[in-house]
Amino acid sequence: MSSSDFKTLVQRFYALQEERVEAYKLFNEGHEAYLRTGPHYDFDHYKQLVHEITKAFSGISKEMLHIKDQLDQDFDRSDLAEHIDQLQNKEKVKLELTAKLQLAKQTAQDHPDDQGCQEKVQEIRQDIVKNQQALSEILQDFKYDSEEPE
Template sequence: MVPSDFKTLIQRFYHLQSERVETYRLFEEGHEAYLRTGPHYDFDHYKQLVHEITQAFNGISKEVLEIKEKLHLDLDRPDLCEHMDKLQSKEKEKLELTAKLQLAKQCAQDHPEDEEVEERIQEIKHKIIKNKEALSEIMQDFKYDSEDCD
């Protein structure tokens, strides 16, 4: 059940964002553990991790969308909803980039002679940095606009 007063909604939104950060950390740690099982990878264990991470992200996204709906319908804050839309889009992009990076890291481990893989890893890492900068900027805008009402 999503709370309906403004301050509680905003606090819940920030909590969900920190849950996202923690979920990424667990995902990265799990992938590193998976890579250590190579060359005969423990894919079943990794597949379970991906399933759990996906469920966590879906739950977070669902609740963020519920908060967005309350901000839009009940509290008439289209400005904050717009930030949340941008954020959701960038979070989706970050997850896609993270998955690409994980595949590239496994490829690099399996084919250490392939120099192009290392270039691809650096390229993806650079895109992730840009993505995180954009996320940070969106969160700053959200914080600024949400404090407007305190």
């Protein structure tokens, strides 16, 4: 495999991360729209959004794992494969936290006088920020390591 194949693989990795960012943006916008339909929520519409987003994330993850395998096997870059493993794990946590946050926001909206609900939303937001920082570090490590000469 050539260095141009390697560069193409790395570029595809970054393109997939951009797709993830866009999917999260759509997911969050869709959830905000869903919350605006309360108190009689349009769950069917939201359920369809969740289905589409799940399909998108699943496709991205499968392709990421394929890139990971190629980097490991075809280019002997287990360091980069490990970064992708770490990234996939943190992305899984991010998705779980995002779902928790969406549920907490709906609960807080439905029970505006319950201070515990508001605190739960803030707590989950802090967890998301911490997770995002970890994701950024992994991406930074990937960038640094992928730019090193082979």
